[in-house]
Amino acid sequence: MKIKSFKVEQWMNDYENDAVYNLGETCIDSMTLKELLELSGRNAEEFLASLADKRMTYGYIDGSPELLAGIAGLYKEVHTNQVIPTHGAIGANHQVITSLIEPKDNMVSVMPTYQQHYSIPESIGAEVRPLQLYPENIFLPDLKVLRSLVDKDTKMITINNPNNPSGSWIPLDIMKEIVKIAESVDAYILSDEVYRGIAEDDSYMPSIVDLYEKGISVSSMSKVFSLAGLRMGWIVSKDEGVLQACRRRRDYDTICCGVLDDLFACIALASKDKIFERNRKILNQNRAILDKWVNETEEVHYVKPVAGTTALIYYDKDIPSYDLCVRLIKEKGVLFTPGSCFELEGCLRIGYAFDSKTLKEGLDKFTEFLREI
Structure with a gap:
C-alpha cells in the first residue's frame, strides 16, 4: 500500500523539539498525573504508590x-x-x-x-x-x-x-x-x-x-x-x-x-466537569489574547475560532507557509504549523490552548519576525 507522508505529523516530528514557544501544540494545557488525581479528589502519593501492585x-x-x-x-x-x-x-x-x-x-x-x-x-x-x-x-x-x-x-x-x-x-x-x-x-x-x-x-x-x-x-x-x-x-x-x-x-x-x-x-x-471547568477558563482566556493580538497586528487577519483549540492565521508576506515557518522556528524559536500541511497557502495554524505566558511571548516574537522580513 502506498500512502502520502502525513504532513502535519512529519512537521511536528521534525521541529517540535526545537521550539522555545510552541504555538503548534493543539492540546489544552496538558495535565500532570498529580493534577488529574487531585482534581478527582484522590491523594496522589497514595494512589500512585498503589499502582506498584x-x-x-x-x-x-x-x-x-x-x-x-x-x-x-x-x-x-x-x-x-x-x-x-x-x-x-x-x-x-x-x-x-x-x-x-x-x-x-x-x-x-x-x-x-x-x-x-x-x-x-x-x-x-x-x-x-x-x-x-x-x-x-x-x-x-x-x-x-x-x-x-x-x-x-x-x-x-x-x-x-x-x-x-x-x-x-x-x-x-x-x-x-x-x-x-x-x-x-x-x-x-x-x-x-x-x-x-x-x-x-x-x-x-x-x-x-x-x-x-x-x-x-x-x-x-x-x-x-x-x-x-x-x-x-x-x-x-x-x-x-x-x-x-x-x-x-x-x-x-x-x-x-x-x-x-x-x-x-x-x-x-x-x-469531566472539573476538567472542563479548568479547560474552559484556559480556552476563553487565550482566545481573547489571540483575538486582541490579531486586531492589533496589521500584518495578519483571521476568522475568529468559535470552538476547539486551533485557528488559521493569514499573513500578508509573499513567502510560502512552509518556508516562513522554518525561518520562524530557526530565527525566533516560535513553532506554528504551515498552512501547506493542510493543502493551504498564505496562512499557518496556531494552537492557542496552553499557558498564556507562552502564547503572548510567542505572538510577540511572531510580530517581530513579520516586521523584520
Whole structure:
C-alpha cells in the first residue's frame, strides 16, 4: 500500500523539539498525573504508590465497564456496547476508514481537515471528493456543493467538528441538512470530534451520533481532556454494521488498549466537569489574547475560532507557509504549523490552548519576525 507522508505529523516530528514557544501544540494545557488525581479528589502519593501492585496484563479486551460507561456519558442515549476503545483518535479514524471503505467507493471529505480523512481512503484506491471550506463562509460546508458531490456510490461523508485547523463549529441546522444529504444516498457520516466537548457557554455540543443512525463519532482523551499521553481514543456509533466491521479489524490492529491508559481515562471521565471547568477558563482566556493580538497586528487577519483549540492565521508576506515557518522556528524559536500541511497557502495554524505566558511571548516574537522580513 502506498500512502502520502502525513504532513502535519512529519512537521511536528521534525521541529517540535526545537521550539522555545510552541504555538503548534493543539492540546489544552496538558495535565500532570498529580493534577488529574487531585482534581478527582484522590491523594496522589497514595494512589500512585498503589499502582506498584497493578498487574500488567491485557486487561479488558473491549475496555473496562467504567471506561465504556464514561465514554457513553459524553453522548445522548449511547449504550456501552456502542463504544469501541482505540489507540487514540488516530487509531479510531484509521479503523473506521479501513473497515468500511473499499476501492470501488467514493467519499466526500471536508478540506482543510486532518490528513487521515483523505490520504487513507486514497491509499485504498477509493475516490476522495474534497468539500472545500472557505474563510468567506466562516469555514462552514456549502450544502449546495455537498449535494453535487454525492451519488449512489458515495459510501461516506467525513467532517471534522469542531474543525481542525480553522476552529469552526457547524451549527445544528446545517448538521441536520448534512444528515439529509447523507440519507439521500445511504452514506455514513464520520465526524472527527476530538475538539468537541467544551462550549464557551457550558452548553451540550451535539454529536453526529445524536443526529444520525449511520453517524460515527471519533474522539479521544488528548485534546479537551488534556491527556494526550494516555493514547486513548474511541469509536461511537449506533449502527451495528459499523460496530461489527470495526471490531473485526480491531483484532488485527489493536487487540486492546493499555490497562493504565484505561485506568486514568476512567478517572478523568468521572471528573469531566472539573476538567472542563479548568479547560474552559484556559480556552476563553487565550482566545481573547489571540483575538486582541490579531486586531492589533496589521500584518495578519483571521476568522475568529468559535470552538476547539486551533485557528488559521493569514499573513500578508509573499513567502510560502512552509518556508516562513522554518525561518520562524530557526530565527525566533516560535513553532506554528504551515498552512501547506493542510493543502493551504498564505496562512499557518496556531494552537492557542496552553499557558498564556507562552502564547503572548510567542505572538510577540511572531510580530517581530513579520516586521523584520
